[in-house]
Amino acid sequence: EAEVAQSPRYKITEKSQAVAFWCDPISGHATLYWYRQILGQGPELLVQFQDESVVDDSQLPKDRFSAERLKGVDSTLKIQPAELGDSAMYLCASSRGLAGPDTQYFGPGTRLTVL
């Protein structure tokens, strides 16, 4: 069964450093999502792509976060500089992009710890 791949699974960094997370969606999925899940909370959408275009980045802290999906396949989420409050699980999800809504399939996540 096809799965959403994410790497790394765990990342420890010091504040003010740069970090990057990678996501490879299920093959053929046009829509890709990045969510942030703070400990004890539900996931919150950071950015949504339809192919290579951003559909929604209203909750992305654009002063330090950036996301790209250059060829409409895999995606990278970057934080520069990292802050203590960025410690969280970063989840990537993908869907076929059909109207409806379509089921979102989640990857295993990257757990970020900022020291």
Add this chain to the structure above:
Amino acid sequence: AQSVTQLDSQVPVFEEAPVELRCNYSSSVSVYLFWYVQYPNQGLQLLLKYLSGSTLVKGINGFEAEFNKSQTSFHLRKPSVHISDTAEYFCAVSEWGGSEKLVFGKGTKLTVNP
């Protein structure tokens, strides 16, 4: 804007007992409703979803949920739980005709004890 309230942060039960996890939502438009499960250090897995039609929805692993529009609720139930059902459960909504963004509740930690 939509919001989701999961009324219980933790629910402990004994194995083979029934369980209900409560979810209420708020929205100015019609919504789709979802329940996801998250096992430790893993991503989320869809349990079931309500799009339209019958208000009783059956999902994987013996779970079911009932949509109640008048009470704006979507409670999750299982008649007999197993140790392996221990996990975090999230209720989520998305707007009809919207971007399909999911808005999640804070989650309910279900612990099944022997």
